[in-house]
Each structure stands twice: as C-alpha cells, then as structure tokens.
Amino acid sequence: MPTADKSPPKPTSTHPTIAELRAPLPVPSNGNGTKGTFSIYATRPINAPAHKLLKATLAHNQYSKWNTFAPDLTITSQPPPASHPAKALWRPNELQPGTVFTMRTYWDGSGLKSAAELGQATVTQVRVEAVEELGDGRAGYRVVWRDVAVPGLRWGMTAERVQEFEDVAGGGALYTTWETRGGPLAWLERLLYGRELVSMFAGWGAGLQGFVEDA
Secondary structure, three states: OOOOOOOOOOOOOOOOEEEEEEEEOHHHHHHHOOOOEEEEEEEEEEEHHHHHHHHHHHHHHHEEEEEEOOOOOEEEEOOOOOOOOHHHHHHOOOOOOOOEEEEEEEEOOOOOOHHOOOOOOOOEEEEEEEEEEEEEEEEEEEEEEEEEEOOOOOOOOOEEEEEEEEEEEEEEOEEEEEEEEOOOHHHHHHHHHHHHHHHHHHHHHHHHHHHHHHH
C-alpha cells in the first residue's frame, strides 16, 4: 500500500517518494528472474551524492545514529583480505562482499528509543553479496544482501535486499531499495505484516536521508 511524505525533500529529480508492496521483483540470486512471493519497494530523492549514501550504508557502526528500525548491526565474520575489483568502495571495517552480520530489527521503529520503550526485536543473520557500481549508463552504486539465518524460519522464509544509490542530473541522488521474499511462509507474512514492512522501508529511507543531508 503506497505511502507519501507530507514534507518531501527538495527535488533532485521528478521521481516521487514511494513505499509499497509489489509483485516479486528480480534480485541477483534468481538470475534477474521474478522468483519469490512478494517484494517491499521504496524509493525517494535525497539531497546528497550517491557516494555519501553508499558510505552511510556500509558504515554499520553508524546505524545507531539514524536507523530507528535497525540500529544494531554486529559483524560476525569478514572475508579474508583479497584483491577485489570493487575494493576501493569500502574500508576494511565496513560492510563488504562476504561480510556476515547480525541485524536486530524493530518493525515498530522503536530502535533508538529508551530501553523501556523498545519494542520486540527480530534477529537475523545476513550476508553481503555485492557492493558494486550500477553500470548500464547509470552513475552510482548498489549493495545487495540476503538473510542466511532466520531463527525458527530458516526453512520457510527467504529474503534478499537490493539498495541502489543513483546520482541524478542537477545534483543529489535517487535511493531505491527492494527486498524480495519467498518461501511457504511469505504469503502469511505479507498478509499479517505487510503494512509494517512498508512503513519500515519508508522509514529506513527517511532516516538515511536525514543522516546524509545533515552531515
């Protein structure tokens, strides 16, 4: 279901701010097909260059400053040092291809509130699959990660997320993200928690916007 900001950022493109559920969108693991049950999709213009959005997304230890939904990302393993064509895009202590991290998610957006006000957290283990330039004539970057362990739901749920940061003419960038979910429990999740998922993706983008625009 679409949501719209009442106070959108200064225009950096003609693209509107959108957050909604959609039919399954392609993600890298399905070979650009449309496998899955549904996707959560959000996009918004942001008054900052794409490289600032990328750096904020890779800096896992900064999420507690802006992300009310997922303020706690803890790296559990990093890939060994290796030559990689995209290595210049990250620093050693940042998220990078092969990083596995634990993410505590508060669907109600209470992650930065006091302990007494915190909602219930969902804990997932996630692996970064790609950090790369967009290509295809677009200037910007892409980060892809997917769940590798969902406690109690490993057999019934899959989730893969794409985040794109695209520089736009006239300055600023377009932030676009989608997560495609599948498995036998995905339909039930959409039915029961679709509204919360849309709100979370919209709020994640808004938090990122505030962080990079204020920096």
